[in-house]
Every structure is written in structure tokens, then in C-alpha cells.
Amino acid sequence: MSLATALVQYYDDLVNHLRRRFGDCKDKTMLLIELLASGGIKAHPALVATARGKGIANELPSHGVFDHVMVLLELGERRYWLDGTRLYQAGILSERSVSDFGLALPIRQGQDALVSMYDTNEPRYIVD
Numbered sequence: 001m002s003l004a005t006a007l008v009q010y011y012d013d014l015v016n017h018l019r020r021r022f023g024d025c026k027d028k029t030m031l032l033i034e035l036l037a038s039g040g041i042k043a044h045p046a047l048v049a050t051a052r053g054k055g056i057a058n059e060l061p062s063h064g065v066f067d068h069v070m071v072l073l074e075l076g077e078r079r080y081w082l083d084g085t086r087l088y089q090a091g092i093l094s095e096r097s098v099s100d101f102g103l104a105l106p107i108r109q110g111q112d113a114l115v116s117m118y119d120t121n122e123p124r125y126i127v128d
Contacts, residue, residue: 028084029069036073046072046081046104048117053102057114070098072106081117 013027023031029045036043047066049056059065071082081098089096103114 025069025083025085029071032071032082032084036071041073041075043071043073043082044106044108045069046106046115048101048104050099050101053100056103066105068101070104072104 026045033043033045046069048068048070049066050068052059052065056065071084073080073082075093078094080093080096081104082096083098086098100117102117104117105111105114
């Protein structure tokens with residue numbers, strides 16, 4: 001499959017998910033990243049392990065460790081975690097809540113390590 005064909009398929013999939021109003025965490029993450037990009041805001045997908053939390057630091061590297069994907073949005077020095085599968089979210093970005101899964105693996109150029117989702121000194125809103 002050529003790159004052009006893959007890109008057309010990718011965008012067709014996003015349009016279909018939007019039209020059907022259905023998609024899993026991967027679909028919703030990519031749609032949110034594309035919507036942010038259309039406004040000039042750069043964001044990245046980030047893999048998380050919803051049940052293992054920080055325990056994944058002791059796991060051997062494997063795609064099987066992760067079971068969910070979210071959006072990592074960095075604005076200035078602040079880091080925001082967005083979950084496209086969470087329903088009924090609205091309000092000020094700095095006051096949005098998301099579960100703290102401990103560690104995440106952002107999917108971006110040069111990223112080769114897990115990152116802590118929240119700095120222990122950073123104010124946060126958590127919903128379990």
C-alpha cells in the first residue's frame with residue numbers, strides 16, 4: 001500500500017467515525033489530535049495501562065502492556081492528559097479531570113521512555 005493510499009484511508013476512517021459517532025480510544029484519540037492540529041495545536045497519542053499503573057515500569061517492553069490510548073497536550077510548560085472516551089467533559093482545560101494511570105508512553109519522535117502522568121507537586125483533579 002502506498003503512503004498516499006494509507007493517508008486517504010486514514011482520513012476516510014476519521015470521517016466515517018465522526019459520521020457514525022462511534023469509535024474506540026484509538027479512533028477518538030486520532031480524531032482529537034487532528035481537530036487540535038487544525039487549530040494549530042500539536043498533541044500526541046500516549047499509551048497507558050489502565051490496570052497496572054506505575055507497575056508497567058517493571059515490565060519488559062511490549063505492546064501488550066498497554067490497553068488504552070489518550071492524548072498528551074503540552075501547552076507551554078503545562079502538560080494535559082485528554083481522554084476522548086470520557087463522556088460529558090466540558091469546562092476550563094486546567095480544571096478537567098482524568099484518571100491517573102501512573103505512567104504513559106507518548107508516541108512521538110525521539111520518545112524512548114515512559115513519563116509520569118502527574119508530577120507529585122502539580123495540582124491535579126483526579127476521578128477514579
